[in-house]
Amino acid sequence: GDSVTQMEGPVTLSEEAFLTINCTYTATGYPSLFWYVQYPGEGLQLLLKATKADDKGSNKGFEATYRKETTSFHLEKGSVQVSDSAVYFCALRAGAGSYQLTFGKGTKLSVIP
Amino acid sequence: DTAVSQTPKYLVTQMGNDKSIKCEQNLGHDTMYWYKQDSKKFLKIMFSYNNKELIINETVPNRFSPKSPDKAHLNLHINSLELGDSAVYFCASSQGQGGTYEQYFGPGTRLTVT
DSSP states (O other), X not given: OOEEEEOOSOEEEETTOOEEEXXXXXXXXXXXXXXXXXXXXXXXXXXXXXXXXXXXXEETTEEEEOBTTTTBOOEEESSOOGGGOEEEEEEEEOSTTOOOEEEOOOEEEEEEX | OOSEEEEOSEEEEOTTOOEXXXXXXXXXXXXXXXXXXXXXXXXXXXEEEETTEEXXXXXXXXXXXXXXXXXXXXXXXXXXXXXXXXXXXXEEEESOSSTTOOOEEOOOEEEEEO
């Protein structure tokens, strides 16, 4: 079945450090890929998405590129802020016609001043 | 103006009780979902309804019963609550299965069973 594997957390970075959160997936067909963010005490919000190979999703300084050859969708940000502290989830939707999102286990990011 | 709302936000109850969580979306979406997030933050789909019809029903104890009175509402009723039901339950909605397919999540209901 479909699955998403994220790097284990928690990740602690100093402000302005470079962030990478690794995400790899297993799916049949051509999935769409997503990064969601969950701030403390809140629900999930879509951060960015990519629907086909080589697409780059970007939002709020975060980027991720859909790499079909390595089945990866790593999240990056050049300079993190304290306000980026949250749990980040990688997810996939397996092809057109699929309603279901499959989530990774989440990576908690803490950014310290 | 909340897009996806859930009530209650917190629910503390004893084992064996029956409780309901309500979800409403004002986005005009036709598909709604229930997710369970455990203490390790792992998110798992429980149910999904499209136009009031059940389309996803994962391996969930039959003590859990979703009900969708209309496209804007998806409630979750839980019978005979157990300690292991303690979790945060998220409702979400989306518009169909095509297009951008973004799921919008509610703020969650933290259920504690004592």
